[in-house]
Amino acid sequence: MNDDVRNIALGVIATAVSGGFGWFARTYLWRRTLRRKQVFFGLPPGSDCLFVVNRQMGGKESSVHRNDAFALLEISALIKDCGANVQIVTHDEARQGFGERAEFCVGGPTSNTRTVAHLASMLPGVRVNVDSQEHEDRGAIQVGGEVYRWAKEQVEYVLLARLTAAQGGRPVFLLSGQTAVSNQAAARYLARHHERLARKYGKDSFCLVLKVVNSHAYGPDVTELAADVTRAALTPVPAAA
Numbered sequence: 039m040n041d042d043v044r045n046i047a048l049g050v051i052a053t054a055v056s057g058g059f060g061w062f063a064r065t066y067l068w069r070r071t072l073r074r075k076q077v078f079f080g081l082p083p084g085s086d087c088l089f090v091v092n093r094q095m096g097g098k099e100s101s102v103h104r105n106d107a108f109a110l111l112e113i114s115a116l117i118k119d120c121g122a123n124v125q126i127v128t129h130d131e132a133r134q135g136f137g138e139r140a141e142f143c144v145g146g147p148t149s150n151t152r153t154v155a156h157l158a159s160m161l162p163g164v165r166v167n168v169d170s171q172e173h174e175d176r177g178a179i180q181v182g183g184e185v186y187r188w189a190k191e192q193v194e195y196v197l198l199a200r201l202t203a204a205q206g207g208r209p210v211f212l213l214s215g216q217t218a219v220s221n222q223a224a225a226r227y228l229a230r231h232h233e234r235l236a237r238k239y240g241k242d243s244f245c246l247v248l249k250v251v252n253s254h255a256y257g258p259d260v261t262e263l264a265a266d267v268t269r270a271a272l273t274p275v276p277a278a279a
Contacts, residue, residue, distance in 0.1 A: 071233070076120045078200075078236040080140035080208035083121035087208075089113065090152045092129050092145025092221075105218035105258070106144055109225035113142050113211075116229055129153070137207030144213045144221050146177070153214050160201045160210070161245060162274040163267075177216040179247065182270030186247055188216040191254035195264065196220035198228060199245040199271070200235070209243075215250075223250045223258035245271035 076082055089110060110126070117124050122140075129143075129150040136156075147154045148168045157164055165180040179186040179195050186195040196215030203210075213224040227248055228235075235244070249264040 072119070074236055075116070075232065076122075077241065078232060079116060079120060079122075079211075081117060081120035081122035085122045085139070087117060087122055087124055087140040087142065088134075089124050089126045090129055090141065090143040090150065091126060092150035092153070105222040108258075109144050109213065109218075109222040112222065112225035112229050116232070136210050137203050140208040141210045142213070143210060144225070146214045146216060146221075148177070150214075153212065156201065156210060156212050157214070160203065160243075161197075161199060161212075161271045163271045164197065164245070165275070166214070179216070181245075181247070181267045182265075184265065184267075186249075186264065192252060194220040194223075194250040194253055196224045196248050196250065197245060197271075198224045198248055199243070200239065201243050201245075202241065209241075217250075217253070219253040219258050220248070220250045223253075223261040224248055226258050227261050243272065244268045 079087075081087055091106060091110065114124060129145065129152045143150065143152050143156060145153055147157060147166050148170075157166065163181055167175045167178045167180070169176050175185070175187065177188045179197060188194055194216050197212060199210075199212040199214075201210045201212060202208075211228065213221050213228070215221040215224060238244075244266070245268045247264040247267055249262050250258060251260040251262070253260075
């Protein structure tokens with residue numbers, strides 16, 4: 039074998055080894071990222087999860103707002119990536135506990151009775167104004183001494199929370215917004231930032247207030263973190279307050 043043939047053979051072998059190593063490294067990183075996503079969402083392969091939809095305010099009892107349907111699509115992509123299955127139920131049909139299956143609950147307490155139960159049992163430090171009459175505090179979210187008020191088509195707020203009730207139980211993801219657009223914004227924020235949230239909070243509960251800016255012009259796209267209210271949201275409000 040002359041030097042040219044030997045160099046070609048060595049080059050081919052080196053390329054094969056390098057390509058194989060690169061493929062292995064990419065596969066390992068992809069699998070590790072997927073496992074972290076599955077752990078964060080509580081969605082191991084083949085598992086079932088619950089998606090609880092609310093009703094459209096002012097619409098028919100069984101109707102779902104278009105933006106809430108879009109929120110379902112945003113989250114369905116995450117569920118599919120994890121290899122899990124989703125069962126969609128309306129808020130008034132979801133009469134079961136939590137922890138056995140992961141759950142995504144969409145809608146504020148005025149349109150979703152399941153949200154009312156989750157706020158009362160797992161976020162005792164949160165108060166939401168559910169008055170139907172028009173006034174400054176209608177729909178306002180109060181937590182930790184701060185009040186987050188809704189200004190129609192200018193500023194909207196939404197709670198995004200990951201809640202666990204017991205050690206080893208599957209989480210509940212609560213997307214409780216002042217409008218349907220803010221619900222979709224929370225779903226999009228979760229889809230885009232779940233890796234960062236998983237690194238920061240791991241398997242622990244958290245509660246964030248997100249701010250949706252000028253939804254009339256930008257829809258759910260311009261969303262920013264207003265506050266991390268985890269400690270205050272998980273702490274019961276004193277009776278005197």
